[in-house]
Amino acid sequence: MMAEEKYTPQTWPADPEKQTLEGRNKFIGFWLFLGGETVLFASLFATYLALKNKGTHVTTNELFSLPLVFVMTMLLLTSSLTSVYAIYHMKNFHFKKMQFWFFITVLLGATFLALEIYEFYHYVHEFDFGFTSSAFSGAYYTLVGTHGAHVLFGLGWITALIIRNAKRGLSLYNAPKYYVASLYWHFIDVVWVFIFTVVYLLGKVG
Amino acid sequence: MKKWILFIFIFFSALITTGCGKPFLSTLQPAGEVAEKQYNLFLLSFSVMAIVILVVVTIYVIVLVRFRRKKGDENKIPKQVAGSHKLEVIWTAIPILIIIGLSIPTVYLTFYFGDVKGMERVDEQGDPKHLVVNVRANLYWWEFEYPDLGIITSQDLVVPTGERIYFNLKASDVKHSFWVPSIGGKMDTNTDNLNTFYLEFDPEKSDEAGNIFYGKCAELCGPSHAYMDFKVKAISRDEFDRWVLAMQKNEEPELASELAVKGKQLFEENDQFSCISCHATTARDDRPEATRLGPNLADFGNRTRVAGYLEFTKENIKNWIQHPEEYKPGNLMYEKADFTDEELEALAEYLMSLKVQE
Amino acid sequence: MSSIAEKRSVGAVLWEYLTTVDHKKIAHLYLFGGGFFFLLGGIEALLIRIQLLKPQFGFMSEETFNEMFTMHGTTMIFLAAMPLLFALMNAVVPLQIGARDVAFPFLNSLGFWLFFFGGVFLNLAWIFGDAPDAGWTSYASLSLFSEGHGIDYYTLGLQISGFGTLISGINFLVTIINMRAPGMTFMRMPMLTWTTFIASSLILFAFPPLTASIFFLMFDRLFTTNFFDVTAGGNTIIWEHFFWIFGHPEVYILILPSFGIFSEIISTFSRKRLFGYSSMVFATILIGFLGFMVWAHHMFTTGLGNVANAIFAVATMAIAVPTGIKIFNWLLTMWGGSIKITVPMLYALGFIPSFVIGGVTGVMQGIAPLDYQLHDTYFIVAHFHYVIVGGVVFALLAGAHFYWPKMFGTMLSERLGYITFVLFFIGFHLTFFIQHFLGLWGMPRRVATFLSGQGLDMGNFISSIGAFMMGIAIVIMLVNIVITTVKNQKVGNDPWEDGRTMEWALESPPVYYNFKQTPFVRGIDTYWIEKMEGNKGLTPAEPLDDIHMPNNTIMPVIISLGLFIAAFGMMYNPMNQVGDGKPWAIPVLIIGLCITFGTMLIRSIKDDHGYHIPKEELMNDKHKGGIAS
Known part of the structure; x- marks a missing residue:
């Protein structure tokens, strides 16, 4: 069976994630799943825009502080880059x-998530801006919080992969798993770019 | 499959024999400009669609008659036809043409019905040219406010015939929908925003229908959705003006009987409920609408129905006051009261005497 | 793991079904689960019609009536029609494309169990007192106003079963993209496979908006947020938009596979290939695409403005064009054919005129200014029952008769099938045709009763009589199923004799690995081509070799059960709107989520490579697995 063969960097295929039928299925299935996720986030964005600054005592302008969010953005963008490195090394069989x-x-x-938790904590305590304060706050926390939950899930997923495979190295069985995990991570990153733009930047400008 | 055609036929004959709707309720007997145009649109689209059905059924019947597998043909393999470019173009193009044809009146009438600029129009003196009614839908009753005339009524909408009347529609608790079927299509009353549209009542058709039209709530709003009816009294402009003047006097009529006076006292003060805190008894009610929790009763004595749908009798009024939950489950008045027979009698007497004109 | 049919204990059979990842067994599960909910929804429908038998009947209270039609709609759409379609898709699609299973057998099982537990959760509402009562559309202002936990059963139950549907949708997409046999190009796929493909993509893009809006409603009711609370800046129209952005494609999710089933049946029993195959494919894609562009036609009276109403009106009418193409293609498929009247074919023949009526009334309602009159009346009730019953339910009944031999190896009685059809067909038209007129005469929908003296008595009476005929028809069909199962007369590969697609080359029911050798596909209607060339089976595309199979697993049941448990914790959390929070709620919520995510973690940590059926065993297997040799 191909998945159990021993590989060297020379015999390792260029696209290990697509060598087995399971791998190809995962690859396409995951892309489709991300399509569904995109629609989910689109719905959350639409709701956020519809309810922005509605029924609230603090507006986006007073609430958000860009430096913190900028740091978070940089962290997440960098993490996306590092996951690209990881996949690069996967393709070259550098476990x-x-x-x-x-x-x-x-x-x-994890640092990003910690900062996000701090950010939420700050909003609740400094501005009395809780999940149930207003229609706006609900929409904000649901959008950004859903993204945060995705980050949390991604962290758990990648951590589990790292630990599970630490001893046994790379194979055609687990290569697709790493690959879709990194796809997921990129997706989270892209969503954040939109959040940064639509929620924070437009919140400051508007 | 001829059975099928036969059954449709039986249906149609059954429809004719059972009488097709009522003139005060049916959309097929329009009594106003809006409903009339919608009815014509219905006839137009129905005819086009009937032709479509006819074409399909014709081909269908021919196919079934000619191409059934016959005895002796059990092993015949028909020619395997992939398709026909020409035919497919035809049955794509013709429907497109039909759709384009139907789109023209659709778009035109959408904008025609949606044109509510008349609401703002004023005459030389700066008075509004058209009657405007603010409709506020509540669980399960209707309030009709005439903002330019300064009066409010409930449950029975009174309008002049032969002119456009503009409506502002909204709901104060959950979404409802305002619909007078024989006068025109419905419009939702939202909790979020004000909707506007207009209706017109045809004088002759109104006379034929007995000057009372049935209105319905057309959006599910809770247990008593089915009972959230209202009535529209469509009367001539002169009669309407007289009614408005009477309403604008803003005073209760002289109470003729001892009983009614006692009823008034009970209405204003009794051990169980404070009727007056929710229900106004005169047509000018300057309180903000959020505090107008019950229907305005200024012209209650002239109402066509009790609770929107029960026959207008003293007995029904008494029953309704005592057991509202039985008649309109989920209503926000109270579940039931514990009035004595005399108290009920007095309250009913008082309410029935609340008439702004005879 | 041998396929030899030996007598097994009830417990072993039950365990087999709980743990199975075989698409054929999952199809059975969907059929039983969906069938159960179909009967439930049908009983609810009959109770509705009893209440409306005569004016102010008082058979049930207004509150109960509202719960009844809410549950009828919700059950029929989410828990009956869709799962029953999934049953047929699961049973047939992998066979039609020459695959040994779906792409993700594990997820296939998970999809079923999520649907099942979601459906059970929703229906527990009946047992625990408050059923949802705001209509299947659950418009936000009313659903927030609704007392008790009814709406919470709706949100949580649909959320769980919705995940299942989404998973199944993705699974079918990947299966069809990746698992087709050599030579099975996209333009050679049978119509049922094509429509499954398009319907699955609609699921993928339509369910997330529903998920989002159900979350909002759930948060509003269970955690006192303000998405739909106007006084705190919320907006109820958001719900309407999201619900219909989901709800309209949902209609096509149901009707497209039904079209696919009828395409198969019509061409089989006309003994002719489908007329205009490529335009059928094109029309399917176009319907799917336009299905996303027309949601606001459900909201013409909401007050979106003239421009929006006009655009959505024209877009809606445009859908009539591809649908018309399909109708004419079916008629021309029969034209020149050799039409054999069987029970499935009867349903197909009943479907065409019924669906045309439903279609043209749809166009009439697409005319926005006319819709102001028709919206929310019995006219719309008649319309959507003409398309859903006349289209989807007819397809399900037709498909059940047609594919019964392939799913269970026995033929349903044709005689009883005819009786079922005649009663159902007449009952259906009796019930719903008159409702067009009830609506036009001024009867709003969802009314718990109507008053006499408004000209509505006779129409409602006729309608109720028809409903009972449909009820009797379904009972006869159940009798038919029981008799057939007891008789247990096995049939051959191609019991209808005119099978065209690959599933008819396989045993009835197929052996658990489906194809002994992956078949080679040389054109549309693969099996027909082989038959015409005098071959007894399919042409293999590969030499006989070991077959890789997935292992059975109980995990999908546990994952779904976890969410089921968590839903109770969610519902009784201390912040809920009803105000009956329980101290055990939060622990139960956490336990439930731990079960779900813990099982998912175990699943991803424990390697599951499946197993192989060795070549030698296959050579000795008496099953042919579709191959001629």
Whole structure:
């Protein structure tokens, strides 16, 4: 069976994630899943825009502070880059390096999440801006919070992959798993870029 | 499959024999400009669609008659036809043409019915040219406010015939929908925003229908959705003006009987409920609408129905006051009261004497 | 893991079904689950019609009536029609494309169990007192106003079963993209496979908006947020938009596979290939695409403005064009054919005129200014029952008769089938034709009763009589199923004799690995081509080799059960609107989520490579697996 064969960097295929039927299925299935996720986030964005600054005592302008969000954005963008490194090393059969870069990705993601939790905490305590304060706050927390939940899930997922495969190296069985996890991570990153633009930047300008 | 055609036929004959709707309710007997135009649109689209059905059924019947597998043909393999470019173009193009044809009146009438600029129009003196009615839908009653005339009524909408009347529609609790079928299509009353549209009542058709039209709530709004009816009294402009003047006097009529006076006292003050805190008894009610929690009763004595749908009798009034939950489950008045027979009698007497004109 | 049919204990059979990942067994599960909910929804429908038998009947209270039609609609759409279609899709689509299973057998099972537990959760509302009562559309102002936990059963139940549907949709998409046999190009796929493909993509894009809006409603009711609370800046129209952005494609999710089933049946029993195959494919795609562009026609009276109403009106009418193409293609498929009247074919023949009536009334309602009169009346009730019953339910009944031999190896009695059809067909038209007129005469929909003296008595009476005929028809069909199962007369590969697509080359029911060798596809109607060339089976595309199969697993049941448990915790959380929070709620919520996510973690940590059926065993297997040799 192909998935169990031993590989060297020379015999390792260029696209390990698409070598087995399971891998190809995962690859397409995951892209489709991300299509559905896109519609989900589009719905949340639409709701946010419809309810922006509605029924609230603090507006976006007073609420958001760009420096913090900018740092968060940079962290997440960088983590996306490090996951690209990881996949690059996966394709070259450098298991240790791949694991390392995924580890860095998790660290950056965790820092992002910590900052986001701090941000929410700050809004609740400084501005009395809780989930149930107004239609606006509900829409804001649902959009950004859903993204945060995705980050959390991604962190758990990649961590599980790193730990599970630490001892046994790379194979055609787990390569697709790493690959779709990194796809997911990129997706989270792209969503954040939109959140940064639509929620924070437009919130400051508007 | 001829059975099928036969059944449709039986249906149609059954329809004719059972009488097709009532003139005060049916959209097929329009009594105003809006409903009339919608009815014509119905006839137009119905005819086009009938032709479509006819074409399909014709081909269908021919196919079934000619191409059934016959005895002796059990092993015949028909020619495997892939398709026909020409035919497919035809049955794509013709429907497109039909749709384009139907789109023209559709778009035209959408804008025609949606044109509510008349609401703002004023005459030389700066008075509004058209009657405007603010409709406020509540669980399960209707308030009709005439903002330019300064009066409010409930449940029975009174309008002059032969002119456009503009409506502002909204709901104060959940979404409802305002519909007078024989006068024109419905419009939702939203909790979020004000909707506007107009209707017109045809004088002759109104006379034929007995000057009372049935209105319905057309959006599910809770247990008593089915009972959230209202009535429209469509009367001549002169009669309407007289009614408005009477309403504008803003005073209760002289109470003729001892009983009615007692009823008034009970209405204003009793051990169980404070009727007056929700229900006004005169047509000018300057309180903000959020505090107008019950229907305005100024012209209650002239109402066509009790609670919007029960026959207007003293007995029904008494029953309604005592057991509203039985007649309109989920209503926001109260579940039931505990008035004595005399108290009920007095309250009913008082309410029935609340008439702005005879 | 042998396929030898030996007598097994009830417990073993039950365990097999709980753990199965075989698409054929999952099809059975969908059929039983969906069938159960179909009967439930049908009983609800009959109770509705009893209440409306005569004016102010008082058979049930107004509150109960509202719960009844809410549950009827919700059950029929989410828990009956869709799962029953999934049953047929699961049973047939992998066979039609020459695959041994779907792309993700595990997810296939998970999709079913999520649907099942979601449906059970929703229906527990009946047992625990408050059923949802705001209509299947659950418009936000009313659903927030609704007392008790009814709406919470709706949001949580649909959320769970919605995940299942989404998963199944993705699964079918990947299966059809990746698992087709050699030579099975997209333009050689049978129509049922094509329509499944398009319907699955609609699921993928239509369900997320529903998920989002149900979350909003759930948060509003269970955590006192303000998405739909106008006084706190919320907006109820958002719900209407999202619901219909989902709701309209949902109609096509149901009707497209039904079209697919009828395409198969009509061409089979006309002994002719489908007329205008490529335009059928094109029309399917176009309907799917336009299906997303017309949602606001459900909201013409909401007050969106003239421009929006005009645009959506024209877009709506445009859908008539591809639908018309399909109708004429079916007629021309029969033209020149050799039409054999069987029960499935009877449903197909009943479907065409019924659906045309439903279609043209749809166009009439697409005319926005006319819709102001028709909207929310019995006219719309008649319209959507003409398309859903006349289209989808007819297709389900036709498909059940047509594919019964392929699913269970036995033929349903044709004689009882005819009786079922005649009663159902007449009952259906009796019930719903008159409702067009009830609507035109001024009867709003969803009214718990009507008053006499408004000219509505006779029409409602006729309608109720028809409903009972449909009820009797379904009972006869159940009798038919029981008799057939008891008799248990096995049939051959191609019991209808004119099978065209690959599933008819396989045993009835197919052996658990479907195809012994992956078949080679040389054109549309693969099996027909082979038959015409005198071959007894399919041409293999590969030499006989080991077959890789997935392992059975109980995990999908546990994952779904976790969400089911968590839903109770969610509903009784201390912040809920009803105000009956329970101290055990939060722990239960956490336990439920831990079960779900814990099982998912175990699933991803524990390698599951499946197993292989060795070549030698296959060579000795008496099953042919579709191959001629």
